[in-house]
Every structure is written in C-alpha cells, then in structure tokens.
Amino acid sequence: MLRVDLTKKRFFVEEIRDEDLKGFIGGKGLGIKILLEKLGKNVSPLSPENLLVFAVGPVEGLTFPGGAKAGVFFKSPLTGVFGESYCGGTFGPQLKLAGYDVLIVTGVSDKPTYLKIFDGEVEFKDASHLWGRDAYETEDIIKRDEDRRIQVACIGPAGENLVRFACINNVKGRQFGRCGAGAVMGSKRLKAIAILGTGKIEPENFEEYNRIREYLLEKSKTILKSLTEYGTAPMITLMSKAGALPTRYWREGEFEEVEKISAETMKKNVVKGNRACYGCPIACGKFSRVESGPFAGVEVEGPEFETLYSFGSLCGVGNLEAIVKANEVCDRLGMDTISAGNVVAFAIECFERGILGEEAVGGLRLSFGDWETILKLLPKIAYREGFGDVLADGVREVAKRIGGEAEKLAVHVKGLEPPAYDPRGIKAKALAYAISSRGACHLRHFVHRPNLVGKHAFKKDVAVDRFSHEEQVEMIVELEDFYTLVDTMILCRFVCLPVIGPLLWDEVTRLYNALTGLNVKTEDLVKTAVKINQMVRVFNVREGVTRKDDYPPERFYREPLKKGVADGHVVEKERFEGMLNKYYRIRGWDRDGKPSLKV
Ligand code: SF4
Known part of the structure; x- marks a missing residue:
C-alpha cells in the first residue's frame, strides 16, 4: 500500500x-x-x-x-x-x-x-x-x-x-x-x-484460474456478443420501448426520436472501431468520429448508453452528433456526463415552467431539444462562469438556491443525479435508488436487468414482474451483496450480469480461490459482502444519513409518467414504505435505518 x-x-x-x-x-x-x-x-x-x-x-x-x-x-x-x-x-x-x-x-x-x-x-x-x-x-x-x-x-x-x-x-x-x-x-x-509498473502478477492456482478464464471467454462469445458489437448503446431503444427511459427531465418514459440516437444509427454514422480496457477481449468501448456537419472531426470513446440518455432523451435531443460533441466536451473538461446532463435538463425544466427567467440564466433561452444552448452551457459549468457556477454544484444545490417549486421538481437521491431508469416504470428501482449508499445509482444493484427480462437475478425459473414491489426486496438485497463482492474483487459488471453471468456467486468464489490459493465457500464471501455493506452504512450514518435520506424523489409519487407502456404510473408511497421497512428488517437496521450490528 x-x-x-x-x-x-x-x-x-x-x-x-x-x-x-x-x-x-x-x-x-x-x-x-x-x-x-x-x-x-x-x-x-x-x-x-x-x-x-x-x-x-x-x-x-x-x-x-x-x-x-x-x-x-x-x-x-x-x-x-x-x-x-x-x-x-x-x-x-x-x-x-x-x-x-x-x-x-x-x-x-x-x-x-x-x-x-x-x-x-x-x-x-x-x-x-x-x-x-x-x-x-x-x-x-x-x-x-x-x-x-x-x-x-x-x-x-x-x-x-x-x-x-x-x-x-x-x-x-x-x-x-x-x-x-x-x-x-x-x-x-x-x-x-x-x-x-513493470511487475508481474501470478494467480496462486494457475490451472484453475485458466479454466475460469477459458469458460468466461467461451461464454462471452455468445452471451456478451452484443456488447462487443454495439457496446451499451442498444439499451436506449430497449428502455424507450419499455416506457422507462427518462425523457425531457423525467416527464415522459418514451423518446419519439430514439431511432436517431440508437445503436444502429451510431454504428452506421459515427462508430469507427472498438476500444478495450487493459487485456479485455470483450472490448465494449466504441470509438466514434463525426465525419461531417458542424462537429466534423470530433472524436470520442462513446457515447455510452448513459450519455445517450443524459444528453439525448433527458434533454430532448435527437441529434447524435451533438451528443457526441457534448460527450467530448465533458470528457475533455472532466465532468460526469450523467450529472452534467441532469443538471442542464433540470435548468431547462425550470426555465420552461417559468421558475427560472432569462436574466437568471445569463440571457440564454433554454428549451428541450436545443443542443446549441446546451453545448454553450457545458464550458460555463466547468469554468464556473455566470449561471454555470450555480449548475456546477449539482441538482440538489441548484434546487435549494432557486427554492419553492424547483425543490419539488428536482430528481436526485442523497444529492446524486440518477441514471437512465425511471422507477415509475420499474418499481424495484425506487428502492434501489433510495437505499444505494452513494445516492441514486444503477450499479449498486443492477435490478433493472432482471426486471427488464422478467427473470430472477439468481434463481432459474423464477419470474419477476417489473410492476411488483415488496416481492423484490430479497432479490435487491442479494444483488446489493453480490455487487459489493464484485466491487471488492474489482470486476467489471459486464462479466457478472444478473440472470446470465457468466460469473455469478459460485464462479466468483472459484475465481477468488484460484487467485489467492484459499479455499473459501460462497457463504463466506456473502458474509464478507454483508459486513462491507454494513460498514458503508455505518460511515453514512456517521455523516448524518437517516431514514429521511432513503427515499426516492418526491416527484415520482405525485407526477404520473407520461407516454409509453408505463403511462400513468407513479411510485406508490405506501408500497415504497413497505419495501423500505422490509429492506431495513433484512439488513438488521432499526426504523431509522441505523445498523444495530457492531462492525
Ligand atoms: S473491462 Fe468491462 S468495460 Fe472494459 S472493455 Fe471489458 S467489458 Fe468493457
């Protein structure tokens, strides 16, 4: 160390x-x-x-x-x-x-x-x-x-x-x-x-390590084929069809221009090749270059699905090249595209509803779909110029500064802006966002995947209904433990996907044993993951987190989602309380979300 x-x-x-x-x-x-x-x-x-x-x-x-x-x-x-x-x-x-x-x-x-x-x-x-x-x-x-x-x-x-x-x-x-x-x-x-670094790493049990590696390579040729071919982009069409793609700052669940920013359109118009992390044959990254128009010559690794959402559907933008440009600006200036897209879309929402005036936003006129103004805002945020200085503090702080109705429209959990899954269309996501230790996050549980394919993450032949609530809490807990182990082992989620793996509990245990020469059981690693989760909660409670911080944004209760197959859906508050109580019970936390276990 x-x-x-x-x-x-x-x-x-x-x-x-x-x-x-x-x-x-x-x-x-x-x-x-x-x-x-x-x-x-x-x-x-x-x-x-x-x-x-x-x-x-x-x-x-x-x-x-x-x-x-x-x-x-x-x-x-x-x-x-x-x-x-x-x-x-x-x-x-x-x-x-x-x-x-x-x-x-x-x-x-x-x-x-x-x-x-x-x-x-x-x-x-x-x-x-x-x-x-x-x-x-x-x-x-x-x-x-x-x-x-x-x-x-x-x-x-x-x-x-x-x-x-x-x-x-x-x-x-x-x-x-x-x-x-x-x-x-x-x-x-x-x-x-x-x-x-010039060192060399050797697994303790090379034969077993190699068997797992070969198994994963073989499986990835079929199971992960789409990732190699298209990266994460196909999710944009899938989520829009599922009616849970946040559109025009969480007003709608379906984006009418989704085909203009789809994986196929990307492949046809901008993708030039694959990019991979060190030694990874899956190579899910896409290298893109714009060939013509106002952004000719712009190059970027991406856009990933989350960026297609944050600067695409969420901002009402159906111009792929403009999204590539927004991605490049964020990468160069060093900003998270999910939060940047959310804070810009939130400003547009407030402007369109008359909560923010032209003067407050530095003389700009903000509207969904207006990518030119969005691109003007991004450097202002990075350099904290004018209204950009306000946006640079994230949605929660912007809402506090504006006050009143803005606080009711702001979408975040614990201050973190959410990724591309609307909980009104996937009810389990409401709990996953709410109890995620870092704020609204799709990766701590990955519960959207079992819901979208209708299958339990770990149990064969168990169906999952994406409009169900309390029934999913045990699976959410297990997913949270599993991904805590994955993040402790530091494995990429794309080789540990719910339902299909290829690496799930038993395979990760075998890999751990092959790497370390130990002989632990899956139950031992589950216990380690539970302990780590409890420690994270202890940290958050120490920093002031209580039950009040474990709720989805209020807007999801009172404003029905519009358009698409989840049209009219809200997060039902009573059902959510039921999920939260059950989650606390399983975790051994008291009514206020305080862990009773000593760590
Ligand atoms: S490690 Fe993960 S993110 Fe990186 S190329 Fe491989 S699959 Fe993609």
Whole structure:
C-alpha cells in the first residue's frame, strides 16, 4: 500500500496485513475500512483531510476479461456521504503492476502537482504548465515528457474549479465518473497521477484460474456478443420501448426520436472501431468520429448508453452528433456526463415552467431539444462562469438556491443525479435508488436487468414482474451483496450480469480461490459482502444519513409518467414504505435505518 501526503510531499509504503486482505479482499472492502479508520467524522469533502483511496483487487494486472477496473473511495463533495467510483482503462493494472493494491492520497499541495509512480519510486512533479489544460492534453503532455508507456489518471478544468461532479479521466475515454472524485483531486491541487509498473502478477492456482478464464471467454462469445458489437448503446431503444427511459427531465418514459440516437444509427454514422480496457477481449468501448456537419472531426470513446440518455432523451435531443460533441466536451473538461446532463435538463425544466427567467440564466433561452444552448452551457459549468457556477454544484444545490417549486421538481437521491431508469416504470428501482449508499445509482444493484427480462437475478425459473414491489426486496438485497463482492474483487459488471453471468456467486468464489490459493465457500464471501455493506452504512450514518435520506424523489409519487407502456404510473408511497421497512428488517437496521450490528 502506498500512502502519499501532498502537504508534506512525503510517501510511505506499508504492507497490508494478511488478515485485512483476507477479511476485506481489496477494492471497496479495503476502501471503506481505510475511510472508517483514517477519515475523521464530518470532514469537509474539499478539505485537505479528505482522502482519495484508490484500490484494486486480486484479479488486477492479469489479462482477465473484465479484470482491469480500479475503484476510488472518498467522501463525496456532491453528496456529503460515502463516495465510490470505478474506472476501466489502464490505471488499475498499472497500479498493481507497480506493486500496490491501494494508493491513499491525502493533504494539499502548495502548487499544482502531479504524482509520478514508477514501481517503487514516487516523485512529486510540478504541474503548473498543466493546470488549465483539458484531460486529453494533460495525458498527451505527460506521456510525451515522461514515457509513452506511462498511464495517466488526470482531471480537467472542472476538477480544478471544484465542480462537484468532476471526474477523473484515463485513456481519453474512461472515467472515475460519479460522485465528484475529480473535485477532491482538484482541491488537493493534484492534476494527475502517472503510473508505470513493470511487475508481474501470478494467480496462486494457475490451472484453475485458466479454466475460469477459458469458460468466461467461451461464454462471452455468445452471451456478451452484443456488447462487443454495439457496446451499451442498444439499451436506449430497449428502455424507450419499455416506457422507462427518462425523457425531457423525467416527464415522459418514451423518446419519439430514439431511432436517431440508437445503436444502429451510431454504428452506421459515427462508430469507427472498438476500444478495450487493459487485456479485455470483450472490448465494449466504441470509438466514434463525426465525419461531417458542424462537429466534423470530433472524436470520442462513446457515447455510452448513459450519455445517450443524459444528453439525448433527458434533454430532448435527437441529434447524435451533438451528443457526441457534448460527450467530448465533458470528457475533455472532466465532468460526469450523467450529472452534467441532469443538471442542464433540470435548468431547462425550470426555465420552461417559468421558475427560472432569462436574466437568471445569463440571457440564454433554454428549451428541450436545443443542443446549441446546451453545448454553450457545458464550458460555463466547468469554468464556473455566470449561471454555470450555480449548475456546477449539482441538482440538489441548484434546487435549494432557486427554492419553492424547483425543490419539488428536482430528481436526485442523497444529492446524486440518477441514471437512465425511471422507477415509475420499474418499481424495484425506487428502492434501489433510495437505499444505494452513494445516492441514486444503477450499479449498486443492477435490478433493472432482471426486471427488464422478467427473470430472477439468481434463481432459474423464477419470474419477476417489473410492476411488483415488496416481492423484490430479497432479490435487491442479494444483488446489493453480490455487487459489493464484485466491487471488492474489482470486476467489471459486464462479466457478472444478473440472470446470465457468466460469473455469478459460485464462479466468483472459484475465481477468488484460484487467485489467492484459499479455499473459501460462497457463504463466506456473502458474509464478507454483508459486513462491507454494513460498514458503508455505518460511515453514512456517521455523516448524518437517516431514514429521511432513503427515499426516492418526491416527484415520482405525485407526477404520473407520461407516454409509453408505463403511462400513468407513479411510485406508490405506501408500497415504497413497505419495501423500505422490509429492506431495513433484512439488513438488521432499526426504523431509522441505523445498523444495530457492531462492525
Ligand atoms: S467489458 Fe468493457 S468495460 Fe468491462 S473491462 Fe471489458 S472493455 Fe472494459
């Protein structure tokens, strides 16, 4: 484990105790353990005391499909609670190959700095010439000046300007996207972390490891074929057909222009090839370039489904090239596209309803579908100019600033703007968003998938009805535990999908045993995941989270979804209370959501 103090410009290498590796594995497990032990209560997220805990898992550094992610754990400046974010690309493998499972960054530098880590050597390097540069330029300059092989995680101007949903970028297309880790990095005046590792990782039981790898490779040729061919984009059409695609800031569940931004349209008009994280043959990333029109020459990795939603349906935009451009602007300036799209769409919603006037938004006229104005707003947010300075604090803070009706229209949970699934069309999503520890999130439970295919995540032949409520709570709990294990092992979700796997509980257990040489049972790993979940809740309760924070946005109760197959649906408050009570009971928490278990 490498611990870096930016204030004193010192670093320490420490061994992780064997019992901690066994008890907390890696990733999220070690992340929450370190935060609980080393981060004081009520620390301001943008103060020098906040920590950035980068952590990988036992599969890192091998060329295992879906094994190239890294996690970062911190107190979020967007939500004020536990922050976690995961990134593919090359950062995680290099950290591991340099000899570290964990990198803890604390303190604040007196001037812009970047860290250079080359195996056991750590240097604090002047980044004054990089401050103000976008993420693409920063990566290029560091590679040119240091070593073409070095891998860079860096922030753009949004991180420097403490935009609360700023992200950390890697390989010009992968991000630690959610919860504002980029703002924490900016608050420490840390522009980048550049790593080169030359170590070698060997699984303890190579034969068994190889069997699992071969199994996964074989399965991925069929089960994950669509990911390789189209990436995540097909979800945009699927969700619109399901009537649960948030459209025009959560007014509607179906987008009439969805075909203009579909996976097929992307493939035909902008996609030029595939991109992969380190050693992953699935290569679900899509490299896109606009060939003609006002955005000719714009290149980006993406857009992913979530960006097609946030700058497409949510903003009422059916212009694919404009979405590619918005994606590129966010990547370069270093902003999470889900939060950025939501905050822009929220501003449009308030403007169209007459809650915000032209004067308040700097003389702009905001309307759904107007991509030109949306593109003008994005740099204003990143540089905190004019009305952009207000939007840079996220939907919750914007709503508070405007007050009144705006607070009733704002869609967020614990301050985090939601991804592309409307809970009025998938009822289990209301609970999943509400109890997700980092705020409204699709990845902590992935419960949309069993609901969309109508099958239980883990039990063959058990059907799931997406308009059902309490019946789904046990499955949500199990999904939460499973993905806590996945995030502790640091595996990509796309190789651990509900219903189809290919890796589910037993396969992940086999993989863990092959990597570590241990012989644990699935029940042991379930217990580890439950313990880690409880610790995250303890952290959040310590930071002030109570039952009142575990609710979906009020708007979902009172405003029926319009259009599509879920037309007229709301989240029924009584049924939601039933789900929440049941969830608390299973978790062993009291009525106020406080864990009664000692951890
Ligand atoms: S499946 Fe896609 S996101 Fe996951 S590791 Fe492979 S390339 Fe990266």
